[in-house]
Amino acid sequence: MMKKLTYLVARVAFLSVVLAAPAWGIAAELPASANRLQAVDVTALPGGRLNVQLQLSQPLTTAPLSFTLSNPPRIVFDLPNTMNATGKNVLPVSQGVLKSVQVAQASDRSRVVLNLSKPVQHQLQVQDQVLLVALAQEGADVPVAAAATAAKRFAEPEAAAAHKIQKIDFVRGKNGEGRILVDLSDSRVGVNVRNAGKTVVVDFADTELPEEFQRRLNVVNFNTPVLYVDALRHHHQAQIVIEPQGDWEQSAYQTDRRLVVDIRPLVKDPNKLIQGSKQGYAGEKLSLNFQRVDVRDVLKVIADFTGKNIVVSDSVSGTVTIGLKDVPWDQALDVIMKSKGLDMRVNGSVISIAPAEEFAAKEKAQLTAEAERETLETLRTEVFSLKYQKAMDFRNMLLGGGTSTAGGATSGTSMGGSTGSAAGRMNRILSPRGSVTFDARTNTIFVQDTPKKLEEIQAIINKVDVPVKQVMIESRMVIASNTFSKALGARFGISQTGTPGSNSNLSIGGTLGNKATAFTAPTTAGGTGTFTLGNQGGTIQSATLNNYTISSNGQPDLMSNLPVTNAYGGIALSLLKLSANLLLNLELSALEADSRGKVISSPRVTTANQQKARIAQGVEIPYQSATSSGATAVSFKKAELSLEVTPQITPDQRIIMDLDVRKDSRGETLPGGVAINTQNVQTQVLVGNGETVVLGGIYEQVSRKGTDKVPFFGDLPVVGYAFKRNTKQEDKTELLIFITPKVMDETIALN
Template sequence: MARILLAALLLPAVTGKVLAEEISDLRWLPGDDPVFAITASPDMPFTTEVLDNGYRLRIAFPDASLARNIRDIGESGIVRGVFPYETDSPDRANFDVLLKTQGGLKIVPLEGGFEVAVLERGQQPVADASTNASAPSESLAGQAAPPAASMNDLERSVLAEIDHAQKETVADTSNSDRTRVVLQPRESDTETETETESVAATKDASQTAQVDAVEQQPVAQADAVEQQSASVAIAAADEAPPPSFEVQLPTTSNEVPEPPRVAADADTVTREQVTNAQQAISGNAGIEESVPVPAPAPAPEVVEAPAMPVSGDVAGARLEAITYSELPGGRLQVNFNLVDGDIEPGVFRTNQPPRIVIDFFGTANGVLDAIQRVGFGALESIVTAETDDRTRVILNLVAPVDYEQRRVGDDIVVVMESPNMRQVSGASNARQRPAFQSVGQPNDLEFAVADIDFRRTPEGGGTITVRMTSPEIGVDVHEEAGEIVIDFPGVDLPAELEKRLDVVDFATPVQTVDTFFTGAGARMIISPVGQYSYSSYQVGETLTVQVSPMAEDDDQREPDEFGYSGERLSFNFQRISVRAALQVIADFTGLNFVTSDSVTGDLSLRLQDVPWDQALDTILQVKGLAKRQKGNVVWVAPAEEIAAKERQALEAQSQVYELEPLVSELIQINYAKANEIANILKSVRAIDTGYEQSLFGSVTISEIETDSNSLLSSRGSVTVDARTNTLLVQDTRGKIREVRKLIAQLDRPVRQVLIETRIVEANDDFSRNIGARLGFTRVTENARFPGASDSNIGTVIGSASLEDNDLVRSGGSVGDRAGVSVDLSADGQGGQSAASYAFTLAKAGAGFSHLIDLEISALEAEGTGKVIANPRLLTTDQNQARIEQGQERVFTTSVLGEGSVVTKKAVLGLTVTPQITPDDRLVLDVFVTKDSFAAADDTTINTKQIRTKVLLDNGETVVIGGIYEQSQSESTTKVPLLGDIPLLGALFRKRNKFDNRTELLIFLTPRILDPALTVN
């Protein structure tokens, strides 16, 4: 029964989903000081981190996303740049501030966003007279800050670290025993005397606290302690910088680990002293003058902390040059030339925006160009920057791609895959992986995986439990290419656990669990199917990963006959305002509605059990309104107003395009022909989403999104270099980016088809011939037969019909006999004569004798034959392949006395054109011809043809027949009248009988070749 939404109940629907807020802009504010603005809701929560020893500061906004037009901002003052990006986890946006020197941030929430000031270490924040004095400013953690006017760096650090440690202890009770505060004195550059300095509390409680990033401080968060504003007396040198405090908390971050610190003696700073310092802070609140407090215990002996551990010798290491080279298949190789150092860099990547970041620790920067434009494959540009302890290289990508890092001599080599290889294989070409992959052999590592277990939950999910040998093992769980990847860096894997768990029969989203050793540690890959969600947590030595199936989303409902797919609701309103009706739909759907001021009026409506999107369209049509939706935000305004604003936006965009400078880029074409791609760029002016068109027989456009109505602007041009198969495109930077996206869709390797054919030609022949020869001879003289006396020799007189036959005469010589009267002997077959039986009948009389010669012949032939040919054809998708076998004869013709030579073919030919369907089936267009010459010297050709189209599965065999030929004949040759006499007439007849059959069969077996298949 459909839910009925009454007019009196205007309660928001519980969607159970937190919608991510969008950060729309990032820009520098005018002025000499490095101050930038973040345009977003000022109520958004945020956290901060100090990384890279204070040379990189991070502002993190959970449950937030970045607008598409947000870009990096460059250098200003001590800032090298501000880099926004989204992490692998959705709905989280980070802003990394890269500094030239150690510094801190002052974050003030204002109407419409945040104002962030970047301050050098030790620089005091200046109170802003324009800020409301009654509202305290926001510190780095977004909380109210304590008075800071008279605080030095040490006191502010103490407050921040104590509060940060308290919050971390509450947030992570399971690891509370690992949370501690360690006092880390810092060595002074010059020897100074230690004095006791008294610090008074600040007078103005509305000023913003500042936290300066100090050396070797991996986490610094200015979460000020509430209602604490006083001073702490700390003994320190006048010229020397104050000592730093470090909070050591358990972490599973992917950041490069900070160098080990040598803490002061445990008796120097105890938890009791921290408590006393907190009480002193709270007890001295409001004191305006400096109040001396007892000096702390003498500082312990300072032990120099070791340097950051890196692989190899980094003394004098230098990144000399960065070069790149193109590889086959659209891949790209980037070489980092290192001098005087064996560095093992730290590498990580981000998906939004797509980047690969490489840190060379303890390495100087010798690259001349800070920004290198590449524009090939997946790589757009290379950005190089140097800090005090490292050189960072950022590879800006067109799209997230897989990469491989390895060392070649003194160089570091990064090979990136082509952005097109992710969709080469089609729908069924999922990534195949062996049961396990061993990249290296496990070393003698301190930690190891002890056990792996899988269980099915009652809700139909899967739970993977990994038991380890130590709770100190750090685990990285992330999603990559639709799979859940778990890395255990520096963790050994026993041989009995290096295997695949096939859990398909458990009926969970998890299909397989692969565990193997990679050389850098153990890795587990969980392969799920369908829609799923996963979570992971670690308690002590046990890591638990839960993969649960997801229910069908409302957005995936099947649309009805009118095209609506929303959840159904009911309305019954009398004279309700349009705004209130829109609010009801907003509460029901959980969408964000922005209504124009010009939307007014009332309406009455009664809608019973209709989709909510149909109800919205009905309200808009009745009141002449229109909507535009982007993400989960719906803008409602009069149709004329929306059309006018869109027209203005298009005109403004057109003006910007006309004034934007032109740039030129070379784009390498790998699989297609450059001139055909150029023709597409010149001819296509607009491409609708979902339109499919075949281009040069091997490429299909499925969906191309562009930000404008054409691929090239009116000022753009494209030139083809046929020698290198390269395009030279000249246009605005935005248009070239769209052209690169289009080429990435078109320039893909074409799938190949192997067609195995078997041509069988079978024949069955039968023939039978029966005949006789009959002759009459009269001898008028005595003749001598074998064994007779000489007196028997006489003259032989033959019959009227003559045939060369022999008669034995005296002396053994061979003479001519008169001949035969009837010659109807059987014909030979295939060069073989018919078998015969002959005899002579003689009758002697007075003066003469009569001789009758009779010969009976017969031949019967029967045979079967089979001719088999097995050719194989390899062709690409939608390209024709042909094979033929036969004869080609030369004939001489004469026209008007002029002779010429012509050739004619009579062949058995097979032509096949394959087409691969999206579900990896094949459509074969087959054309078979069987031609033969009518006679040896005749130009006439007998032709037989078959043309058909069949649909086959991959590897299925089809038989094509029908070219069947049978010839039968039966003939009788006889002497008139005599041949019709019963029995005796057989001597005067010859009978021939033929029955020949021939059949042609063609077997076709197409197979789709996997492009990832390699043959050793």
């Protein structure tokens, strides 16, 4: 009798289970002038109708933005610039179709969620400082047209013009979800998101859909759960029908004038009670308060609350005392099992609960039976044709070894048993009785093993025998230079005139010091000789030299010979006649250059994932070198622009690159060979797909100043400039290297 009374108390306690929803956001500080939600009251009316009254500190000017959800059934609306002053986040109701009211503050607004047991019609009305939400009678499902009409009444003033959809777009999220983006003409459009069979339907109340958007979007190539998105007119409203595939879950939210619907892939975890992308416990919240109740009865209470099929082992026994308030039901179940040393296994909609030791013993016995059955099972032979993998490499993988790099083999056989090292036997995919043979010419492998192992090998081939992703790496090397040089020099001397009978000679134009070539000296005093002046383009024959002073190399003898190399301009003067055949000559030469340049090198290369690639362009410079025997040999040095890279694509579509970028150029020639000017960067970087990274810059600045002069004379004021040469040079060079990797995948297009 006492046990029966205890179980009755437990059932009564279960009837007082309180549902709650997770918090929506984090409260933010609002100004003192912000509106405040002070209280939430629920009033039951005849006919099963309910009125939800929200008491505010300030009157509302218009009805708030609202939308409905059908799975689970909820009515959601936001109160802008409003603070939650009720002191609670969840208010239990359990009257009619209304289960609870959730209030959460986030940023500059508060969101109110009415959790329902089933979809019903509703209407919002503003009465000064009270927002009234009227719910229809229990059991009245919401037809689409009625929901659209209700949405129009609460979503906008009656005198407002019709709304309009301005844009419909589809993008793929970074986690593989399909995201439908709908831009609206204003933020007061009534929106209803619901599930209709295997599709998701979004209704827009009293909203115009332009003809250009009334079409089907084929988004199969985006590799998301969404196959098609249809936009169409339905009665007097716009409608978007989303057709997903596989296992998925949905969420929808609206920010200002944009509605976002996410369809996420759902990866099922067989040992997870609540499937979905949420982390931790995600079940509906409940409260439990039991004193020394049989643990099997508590598990039955949870089964009744969740509607799950729970099978409890006969070895589960004992009592439990537990007090939980507003916790997810899957967390409550986990707490109970841990307190009693229990474990669970999930198979579809059935949850099996037993002591952990019992599960371990059953699984161990099952593995032992499978191993014994495998030793007696008949072997089968199957042929697998590989498309992208090499047969030898895949054979080594089946045997538990690494990738083979040996060449020349066209076929090979590996048997089971004790073949291979101990590590290879532990890592092998084949069973101990299995064997594998390959033919390199047809890229085919022949496997003999149990049917179960053959199925596993086929699954592995489906995973690994796929095209390797390729990466295109584009490198831009920008070399910017700024060069400035300035020089001033002079040549000064006294020379004899070479033309007989002349009493004076004046030349302007830089003729001083033109080198005489093909010079023949006179053999006797007053005799004749010949020489050629380079700038005259001819030969003066039978000239009386009259002791014209020319050095042995044909260059006039000068007192000061400090000209500018490769001068752009000059002036030569015969300043003073000392005698009938002697002249005082002066030549000034100058050079000033200012140049700016930019050289852009853009090598690019495409390679497979985790495969090294190298591209180079340049010249091989010959030079002479002495061999060990003393002979002279011609050797070569490379001066090239090269890019060497090994990319690795990460699961989140980013690229890790080992880079070696080199920019060589020819330097000065030395007695031992040719110098090579090298600019090189070696590094490892992580870059997003299509993004550009700057590896680094090399900045060089060279400043040179110099003076060459004749001692003493070069130091004289003013006159000293005729006896010296001044040079000034400034060179600035900067090298920047930009790298842009792109994963080469099939073209993604929106039809």
